[in-house]
Amino acid sequence: MRVLPALFATALAALAAGCSQPPKSENTVAARQLAAIEANRKGETYVRHGELENAARSYREALRLSQSLEDPEGIAANAINLSIVRQRQGRFADARGSLAAVLEQPNLRFSAARLAEVALRHALLDLDERRFSSAHDWVTRADQHCGQRCALSGAIHNVRAQLALQAGQNEKAAASARAAHEASRAAGDRAELANALRLLGLAALRTGDAAAARAHLEQALVLDREIGAPRKIVLDLLALGRAAALGGERDAARAYYTRALAVSEADRDSAGAAEARALLDAVDKAATGK
Numbered sequence: 051m052r053v054l055p056a057l058f059a060t061a062l063a064a065l066a067a068g069c070s071q072p073p074k075s076e077n078t079v080a081a082r083q084l085a086a087i088e089a090n091r092k093g094e095t096y097v098r099h100g101e102l103e104n105a106a107r108s109y110r111e112a113l114r115l116s117q118s119l120e121d122p123e124g125i126a127a128n129a130i131n132l133s134i135v136r137q138r139q140g141r142f143a144d145a146r147g148s149l150a151a152v153l154e155q156p157n158l159r160f161s162a163a164r165l166a167e168v169a170l171r172h173a174l175l176d177l178d179e180r181r182f183s184s185a186h187d188w189v190t191r192a193d194q195h196c197g198q199r200c201a202l203s204g205a206i207h208n209v210r211a212q213l214a215l216q217a218g219q220n221e222k223a224a225a226s227a228r229a230a231h232e233a234s235r236a237a238g239d240r241a242e243l244a245n246a247l248r249l250l251g252l253a254a255l256r257t258g259d260a261a262a263a264r265a266h267l268e269q270a271l272v273l274d275r276e277i278g279a280p281r282k283i284v285l286d287l288l289a290l291g292r293a294a295a296l297g298g299e300r301d302a303a304r305a306y307y308t309r310a311l312a313v314s315e316a317d318r319d320s321a322g323a324a325e326a327r328a329l330l331d332a333v334d335k336a337a338t339g340k
Contacts, residue, residue, distance in 0.1 A: 079119060086115035086124055093131060100318035106135045113151060126152050126164035133171050137178065138281075140321075145175055166195035166202050173209050182216055189213070204234035204242035211249045215256070224253040244273035244282060251289055260297035267293060280317035284310045284326070291329060304333045 089112035096105035109132040116124030129151040136145035152160055152168045160168075169192035176185035189209045196202050207230035214223035230246035233239075251266035271286040291306030307330045314322035 082115050082119055083121070083124075086112045086119075086121075086128070089115065090128060090131070093128075093135075097135065102135050102139050106132060106139070109135060113148070117151065120158060122155075122158045122160045123164070125155070125158070126160055126168065130164075130167055130171055133175075137175055142175055142179055146172065162195045162197065163201065166192045166200065166206075169195060170202060170205055170209065177209065177212055177216075180216075182213060185209070186213055201237055201239070204230045204237060204239050204246065206230075207233060208242060208245045208249060211246070211253075215249070215252060218256075220253050220256045223256075224250060227253060240273050240277055241279065241282075244270045244277070244279075244286075247273070248282070248286060248289060251293070255289065255292055255296065258296065260293045263293040263296070264290060280313055281319055281322065284314050284317070284319060284322040287313065288322075288325060288329065291333075295333065300333055300336065304330060307333065 089108045093105045093108035093112065096102070096108060109128050113125060113128035113132060116128055129148045132148040133145040136142070136148060149168050149171055152164065169188050173185045173188035173192060176182070176188060189206060192202065192209075193206050196206060200206075207226050211223045211226035211230060214220075214226055227246045227249040230242060231250070234243035234246055247266045247270035251263040251270065254260075254263035254266060267286055267290045271283065271290065274282040274286055287306045287310035291303040291310065294300075294302035294306060307326050311323055311326035311330065314320075314326055
């Protein structure tokens, strides 16, 4: 039997080995998917502990892994999560930039629900920056993507209620908040139900109805405590303090503001803490007449 030259034999072996390996094995895909899931979970844990920069780092890694697999669902979920964290940090340009991972990928098929969620995130960013006209445009786009019986209907109505409040349209705000309340109850969405109740309370405050405001806000507070949403608890407590102050109950108002300050500090929410301190100072000045 003829023996092949060593170099030729080695080349054949290398060729055979190369042909036996696919460009991307199922194991590699599965490993990347698991790594993306793990990075996402780490991000959630960091958010719960108020470690926002670590959360952003984890969500960015999860987004990178999802992009490497062209996984539309993973890309959208992690882009949205990263945007939420950046918004909480006050980094609005970065928050919008993360959403570009969805909006600037026309070749990937994102679900209508995810596109609605991304549009809604833009609306919320605009609300925070008081860009109300742009927020209205984005919430309209979210509604168009959402369609009928959409899981985001409650959230969309709530954003419309916030925009109406900012415009001083109290009746319109209350109507949108009631629509959000109905949609959220039907969907079993306690977070948006609490948001709707808070907005109903704020609308009542605008009309000077302290009793109605407190009734709505106390229900919102119960839900937010059950959910475990510190930032929303702070909003509830601050609004309850304003309702108490409107009703002439300064001691009750001070107690609500003090609670809001404690929750804000525990949650490392500097903006909430600053607002609570300002309201506490206002109550003290009103009490002393200085």
